[in-house]
Amino acid sequence: MVEILYFAWLRDRLGRSRETVALPGDGGSSSVRAIMDGLRRRGAAYEAVFGEEAGPIRCAVNQEFAALDSPVRAGDELAFFPPVTGG
């Protein structure tokens, strides 16, 4: 299983700040992209958030900035959020 966190407008649009999903594939290792593809199939809200038309999205695996092809393993914490705007 992978713990997924959503921040800012992604959380607003999905109506949730976190959820746990099964790792796609054989459960050993997957990628951010594969998990996003799985999420997109969950319905219109997910499709809108992870679709081409949505704003730019960044991600982090275990609290480190990650890329779409970064590996994700069982027990990892995966976060999706917009580009940061602090300071």
Next chain:
Amino acid sequence: MVEILYFAWLRDRLGRSRETVALPGDGGSSSVRAIMDGLRRRGAAYEAVFGEEAGPIRCAVNQEFAALDSPVRAGDELAFFPPVTGG
């Protein structure tokens, strides 16, 4: 007459913070250099302060940084001091 102010080590070595001197020449206009030359003839302490061996000296006429050939007129305020070290 010209009001002369001394700061920092110049004041320490001359033992005074200000004095009033007569303008050299015909009294109409003089220069910082001419006044320094007049001061140097006042004795050993002045010679030491305004001599070649002393540290670098800066001056201001009416509270504006000035050069050796800057004009000085009757009633002006002339200040001698080391390069500034504030902040």
Next chain:
Amino acid sequence: MRVDIRVQEETFSLDAELARLADAGLEMGGIGAFVGVVRGDAGLAALVLEHYPGMTESMIARIVDQAGSRFGLLACTVVHRVGRLPVGAPIVLVLCAAAHRGAALDATGFVIDWLKTQAPFWKREEYPDGQARWVAARPSDEEAAARWGTAGPAES
């Protein structure tokens, strides 16, 4: 290096933060500081700031660590507020102490530039009519960080 990193709802006191630097060493000659404030752009009422607890602190720690070795800092304090902050309220404080002013001020710029681009905070604008809008990242912030000529703390 004396490091203090905090994410909090409460405001901060510069005097108190400065007093905490007293033990950073006798070599301390200058402290650079930056205070970010909620700007009253276009009738804005307030910003609401959220962050990614845990990741925020570790990213800021990494930024501060890079600044510390690059600029020879004696101390660095970062306090970042979250929650609802009205126009005029302070958002963030960066304090960098060094032996000399150049290092202190450069480090302050370095920390705030990277914080803007690599610390996981997000701002939502709230307007008096009830409208709200998530703030978009600004390319100028990326450019400001890029001028430091490093890949940035995220890559380290």
Next chain:
Amino acid sequence: MRVDIRVQEETFSLDAELARLADAGLEMGGIGAFVGVVRGDAGLAALVLEHYPGMTESMIARIVDQAGSRFGLLACTVVHRVGRLPVGAPIVLVLCAAAHRGAALDATGFVIDWLKTQAPFWKREEYPDGQARWVAARPSDEEAAARWGTAGPAES
């Protein structure tokens, strides 16, 4: 631009100075600050600072004025202490408020660099054994000021 320039024996409060900037305008987004501190070099006990009353204030006003137009400042505060200041004591505060952080921090550097080279202050070092020594000007301060590429406030 809201300008506040003071030469005083008393210490200063950053919180109080920051609070005074509240009326500098809603466009204020960032405040850069520099605090100079008496560094404990080589067993130093204290610095004694003197200045040229009148000329000091007018030179600082000119520096602040140049910074204001060059960096589009909304407010600038300079507080410089004189008298006997022990190691660790704050000497000088520069606060520059602008719409954005780059201008605020750059202006802070500009003001302190020119203040170091063109405001008539002099420092005397005092040591525990009673020895005292006037501090010599540092060429590096002239170089720091020169990097701003202007003749400086004294020439304006």
